[in-house]
Amino acid sequence: MKIGIIGLGLIGGSLALDFRAKGHKVYGVSRSQRTCDIALQNGVVDFSSCHPEILDNLDVVFLCSPIGSIASVFDRVRANLSPRTVVTDVGSVKGEIVSVLHSQWPHFIGGHPMAGTAQSGIGAAQSNLFEGRPYVLTPVEDTSELALTTLKVLIRELGSQLYTATPHEHDKAVALISHLPIMISAALIATCTDRHDAAVLALAQALASSGFRDTSRVGGGNPELGVMVAQFNREALLRSLNSYEKNIQSLRTLIETQDWPQLEALLAATKRERPNFVQDVDS
Ligand code: NAP
Secondary structure, three states, rough: OHHHHOOOHHHHHHHHHHHHHHHEEEEEEOOOOOHHHHHOOOOOOOEEEEEEHHHHHOOEEEEEOOOHHHHHHHHHHHHHOOOOOOOEEEEOOOHHHHHHHHHHOOOOEEEOOOOOOOOOOOHHOOOOOOOOOOEEEOOOOOOOOHHHHHHHHHHHOOOOEEEEEEEHHHHHHHHHHHHHHHHHHHHHHHHHOOOOHEEEHHHHHHHHHHHHHHHHHHHOOOHHHHOOOOOOHHOOOOHHHHHHHHHHHHHHHHHHHEEEHHHHHHHHHHHHHHHOOOOOOOO
């Protein structure tokens, strides 16, 4: 297939690498000439340009710029697309993007690959980022069959696990398992750097090991992405934060009242529940 990738950063560049490796021709469009040059030099794409003219006559276009720019980026390139081109996006929040783009393009389908690293930009692009990871498509009632079947084929080629959900269900689910953890993890890092004397802080920094690495990872990621998910998934994120605050309050009460049996019961329940969310962990 001839595949266009707009926004050659971590996600766009990683998709481009995998699609090229599967034998597709990849046409990359990005904002900066430097990014386009690096993408070409590093073999991430077959062709690159800052101008949308190279998107003529493609089978599929992936919109991979930051969430807040996806609709305007599409608006800038749509005149260059052929009417049969399937358009999808990779934004981490689906509700607003799908409601805008679905009405503007007959073969649009929203998508979200559930993979990432703490890095960003073209230099962070890597092969096989999506292998074994969930990839959610968010068709709506009258999403085009062409868009759905084309994306299903490409997602299987990435080695991802395909899921479908409504945009609304998707946003509520990712608020819980992706956007809430960013905020909790950021709060953890902020708490550790707050109000401690210099010697304790230096010791804590020296002693921080695997537990802190796991729990702080997403709070130390791309700040622009964190702000965008909060803006675009605000209601679902606020609901998740309310529920989290209640759970923190319950834990605090158990500790204040020294109710160790109840605390143990609660921790035993969370230990039982965790494998329902993450299976590939041994500790
Ligand atoms: P990123 O590494 O910062 O890459 C975004 C790229 O978009 C930048 O390299 C930039 O290219 C380009 N760009 C920015 N504004 C543009 C514009 N107006 N027109 C064309 N290109 C533009 O970000 P990312 O992590 O790949 O995220 C991209 C999308 O993937 C977001 O919508 C995000 O929600 C979604 N997503 C992210 C993750 C994650 O964990 N990071 C996971 C799943 C989905 P230049 O270098 O040319 O400026």
